[in-house]
Amino acid sequence: MRVKEGDIVNFTLKNHPDNENSHSMDFHAARADVLDEFAEIKPGDTKQFSFRAEYPGVFIYHCGADSMAEHISRGMYGVIIVDPKEGYSKDFPKPDREYVLVQGDLFKAGTSAEDMRDGKNWQATLVNGKVFHYSPVHDPNASQFLESEPGERVRIHFVNAMINEAAAFHPIAGIWEQVWDNGNPKNVSWGLQTVEVPPAHGLSLDIISPEDRDTNNAIVDHRMKHALNGAISVLMNYEGADPKKGRGDQLILR
Numbered sequence: 001m002r003v004k005e006g007d008i009v010n011f012t013l014k015n016h017p018d019n020e021n022s023h024s025m026d027f028h029a030a031r032a033d034v035l036d037e038f039a040e041i042k043p044g045d046t047k048q049f050s051f052r053a054e055y056p057g058v059f060i061y062h063c064g065a066d067s068m069a070e071h072i073s074r075g076m077y078g079v080i081i082v083d084p085k086e087g088y089s090k091d092f093p094k095p096d097r098e099y100v101l102v103q104g105d106l107f108k109a110g111t112s113a114e115d116m117r118d119g120k121n122w123q124a125t126l127v128n129g130k131v132f133h134y135s136p137v138h139d140p141n142a143s144q145f146l147e148s149e150p151g152e153r154v155r156i157h158f159v160n161a162m163i164n165e166a167a168a169f170h171p172i173a174g175i176w177e178q179v180w181d182n183g184n185p186k187n188v189s190w191g192l193q194t195v196e197v198p199p200a201h202g203l204s205l206d207i208i209s210p211e212d213r214d215t216n217n218a219i220v221d222h223r224m225k226h227a228l229n230g231a232i233s234v235l236m237n238y239e240g241a242d243p244k245k246g247r248g249d250q251l252i253l254r
C-alpha cells in the first residue's frame with residue numbers, strides 16, 4: 001500500500017465464514033485503539049475502520065490475532081509506505097528506482113504456535129515471501145533480481161517481519177549512502193554499512209553504485225543464519241538495465 005501523509009485510509013476486514021480462526025489488522029501507521037479497531041473478529045464477521053496517515057515513513061502492518069506469533073509467521077503481514085506531504089527535498093532526494101523488501105520467517109510445516117513463538121523449528125528466511133527470492137546464485141530457480149543503471153540512486157524500503165529476530169541489513173560491495181530511520185525524512189544518517197532493524201520495524205536506505213563501471217551488490221541480512229538461509233538479494237548495476245524494474249508497479253518484483 002502507498003499513501004501520502006495526511007491521507008485517510010479506509011479499511012475493511014472480512015473474515016471468510018469458512019475460516020477457522022479469528023483475524024485482525026494492526027497498522028503500525030495508525031493511532032487507534034488496540035481493543036477496538038485492532039481487535040480480532042471471528043469467521044463470518046466484518047469490521048471497518050479509518051485512520052489518518054499522520055507520520056511519513058515505511059510501516060509494517062500485520063494480523064494481531066491470537067497467537068500473533070503464528071499469524072505473523074504464516075505471512076499475515078505487509079507494508080504501507082506513507083510518502084511525506086512536502087515531497088522530495090535536498091535532504092530526501094528523489095530516487096531513480098525503488099524496491100520494497102520484506103523479510104519474514106519460515107517454520108517447518110506442522111510447527112505449533114508455541115514453538116514458533118519460542119523460535120523452535122525455524123527453517124529459513126523469506127524475502128518477499130520466498131527463500132533466496134532474488135538470488136540466482138543461490139537458487140537456480142530464482143528468475144528475478146534487482147537492477148539499476150550504474151550511478152543511479154536506488155532506494156530500498158525494508159521491513160523486518162520476523163517475529164523474534166532483528167535483521168543486520170547490509171549491501172555487500174556497497175555502502176548505504178543515506179538511511180532514513182522509519183523512512184521518515186527527518187531521521188537521516190549518512191554512509192552506514194550495517195543497519196540493525198528490529199522485528200516489526202521499517203526504514204528506507206539509498207545505495208548509489210559507481211557510475212563508470214558495471215557492478216553487483218548482494219543485499220543481505222548479515223546475520224549468517226539469516227543470510228545463508230535465504231536473505232540474500234542480488235542488485236545488478238549495469239548499462240542497459242530493465243527500465244521498468246524499480247518503477248511504476250515493479251517496486252515489488254514477483
Ligand code: CU
Nearest residue numbers: 023063065071
Ligand atoms: Cu490472522
Ligand code: CU
Nearest residue numbers: 026028062200
Ligand atoms: Cu505490531
